[in-house]
Amino acid sequence: METTFQGKVWTFGDDVDTDAIIPARYLVTSDETELGSHCMEDALPSFATKVARGDIIVAGENFGCGSSREHAPLAIKGAGVACVVAASFARIFFRNAINVGLPIVECPQAARETEQGQTLEVDVGSGVIRNIHSGATYETAPFPPFLRRLIEQGGLVPYVQQRLKERDPS
């Protein structure tokens, strides 16, 4: 799995909610590409048309608050965003992002100091973020061991696959 991303930054503030990430009016599908074409529509209407593959979202506290809709991290992936750096994530969004394979990094200082249009290099594996523009580097706290294992296995789906096989080896 690719763990290092370099891309142009799109900044957002605190409490970006799941309705802003993907409004409910588009939840008659769970197709990633279709959802991606409406990503962030109510926060920044031009986002989905201007974002380039590999770009990075940087946001403040509580990113992804609100609904449990897994369509939110799917929409971000569908829009081509490589990873999300935030000061903090809402709990359900955090789980969903890991489950659908959207790389996320929690780093308050990087979130605070990064500006719109700058380029970030994010190594999700080591948790090191480098701002290419300013040269600043940031280290994030590692995920707890269970989550690291889950991510290394490729996410929750392969994890459950393995657990089911162990239960019924036939």
Next chain:
Amino acid sequence: MPYTMARALIAGHTSESAVEGEICQVAVDFAFANDITAPPAMRAFETMGATEVFDRERCAILPDHFTPNKDIAAAEQAKTARAFANAQGMRYWEVGRVGIEHAFLPEQGLILPGEIVVGADSHTCTGGALGAFSTGMGSTDLAAAWALGETWMRVPPTLKVTYTGELPGWITGKDLILTLIGRIGVQGARYMALEFHGESLRDLPMDDRFTMSNMAIEAGAKTGLFPPDDRILDYARERAQRAFEPVFPDSDAPYADEVTIDVSDMEPVVALPHLPSNTRPVSRCSDIEVDQVFIGSCTNGRLRDLELAAGILKGRQVAPGIRCIVIPASYEIYQAALERGYIETFTKAGAAVCTPTCGPCLGGHMGILARGERCLSTSNRNFVGRMGHPESEVYLAGPLVAAATALTGRITDPGRYTRAATEGGRL
């Protein structure tokens, strides 16, 4: 070491020590999805190589968000969910018998004290009102719970919330929870559990408690727990479809933080756009005109909510030019409201009464807002574009404020309609 209620609930469902902060594998008592979240869960379930849900009596799909289906895409989505539920033989109820999941499942006795319940909907925390660790997750997490009968959970720290003082008759559960969210903010309880305590809650009806637990997520919490008292246990015993064992917090449990709220002089509360934490007393909102009033949702579409709203609307008329939409949260509630005459009260007052569904709460259908419109809603979220056009506005309040606002067309203190009638007692 004494246990908080959250820790005690998790400890009862895991073989691990369940110390705070630890990630545990926990057994799940019930796991459900809705018409929006079920299709991705079904896909993940199949990709996992799962063939059967862990227990068909403990797994469910409820069609409630875009149902009765609003368009072809919604109908296709609901059809897929229905087919999966039927093939698995899991619990499923068709439109006409179901309701909004968070109102319907407790009514059916399928969320019970002492249980761990997961739902692919953020307002699953509503079940905390029954003393269950009931929490929202995404579709893939839910698929894992269907496949394994287990989920992973980090044992959360707990914020203890104590309400003190005598509850004024016109203050509802909605005012109590909005006050808390206004105090601590939309991330004030992120990654935490809430535990509700206090003398003010002693006689609080179940429906108001469901409203409070429902909005725990709006403060970022995993769940909003009520330690089971006689009212909770009586409600559960009357309806339970499974044996259950209530769990209580220890009296000397270690809380990460505590908040105390004195209710004695509380006014009804309104949350202004665009966050549930942006609260004001209703008296400071009286010049705000609205186009629409919505009374319903998993927050305030229960029988007591309709009773309070009907009490204000009875014999009166919705203001000219104002759209008032009432949606009972389930068919049981709809039926009871019919028998008690509330539905007639609403229709005579000029309100539109719709079939149970989530409706306009999430910008679904049956009351979407146009550009620049304002709605006073009894639902739980007022994010940008939540009920329709991104330039519309949603104001949140309880059923009394909503009904009073429907009569005047501007946000209105229900006191002018209620205080004389109650003489200080409960409504």
